Amino acid sequence: MSFISAFDVMGPNMIGPSSSHTAGAARIAFLARKMLNSTLKKVQFTLYGSFAKTYHGHGTDRALLGGIMGFGTDDMRIRDSFEIAKDIGLDFSFVPNEIETDVHPNTVDILMTNENGNHILIRGESLGGGKARICRINDVEVDFTGEYSTLIVIQKDKPGVVTYITKCLSDQGVNIAFMRLFRESKGNTAYSIVESDGLLPENIAEEIRKSPNVSDVMIIQL
Structure with a gap:
């Protein structure tokens, strides 16, 4: 059984009006942006459920756009996120999906495109109280919150790869x-997700990428 504190009930310091529809949305986008290891040029937000119905009135659109530009939940710039995004040349769009229930x-769903035209698709859920969960990366179901320092390794599903990752981490303490x-399925693309109590070393991604079975490494540290 998960523990709910008074801070979860009240929500975080935030630009309102809703911890679920604004703070949680900003948190999802903030985490998603940290998974793109390059310059973001275009982003499409596909909204489901209550997000799709109330995203403009509750400021979910501004919160998502602010989060994708790296603004925290209490950053006053969220109020002007549309104008700021246009000023920096970020192409953005919002697509409500009320069919998939x-x-x-x-x-x-956050579809990000970098300067080379490469894409990454992240799905997140706002859980209430400003908390969020990342539940999908591209076509693979995952599960993490970003509350810990998080290492995400995209790899081939082959024997020895996980051992290699844990050795790299152990060697760095x-x-x-x-x-x-x-x-995805046996022998195809896999994602190792490691959450650590402390900060991850700056060079850990470079070390892990030395394996020919690793295609990318992403680090989320707040």
Whole structure:
């Protein structure tokens, strides 16, 4: 059973009006942006459930756009996120999807495109109290919140790859709090997600990328 504190009920310091529809949305987009290891040029937000119905009135659109530009939940710039995005040349759009209903009520898909035209698709859920969960990367179901320092390794699903990752972490003195493996199917693309109590070393991604079975490494540290 999960514990709910008074801070979860009241929500975080935020630009309102709703911890679920603004703070949680900003948090999802903030986490998603940290998974793109290059310059963001275009972003499309597909909204589901209550997000799709009330995103403009509750400021979900401004919060998502602010989060994708790296603004925290209490950053006053969220109020002007549309204007700021246009000023920096960020192409953005919002697509409400009220047809697909088998999702969490506060769900958003974030499709990011970098300067080379490469894409990454992130799905997140706003859980209330400003908390969020990333539940999909591209076509693979995952599960993490970004509350810990998080290492995400995109790899081939082959023997020895996870051992290699844990050795790299051990050699650098990283204490693993949680580690989980998610995959498309046996032998295809897999995602190792490692959450650590402390900050991850700056060069850990470079070390892990040395494996020929690793295609990308992403680090989320707040």
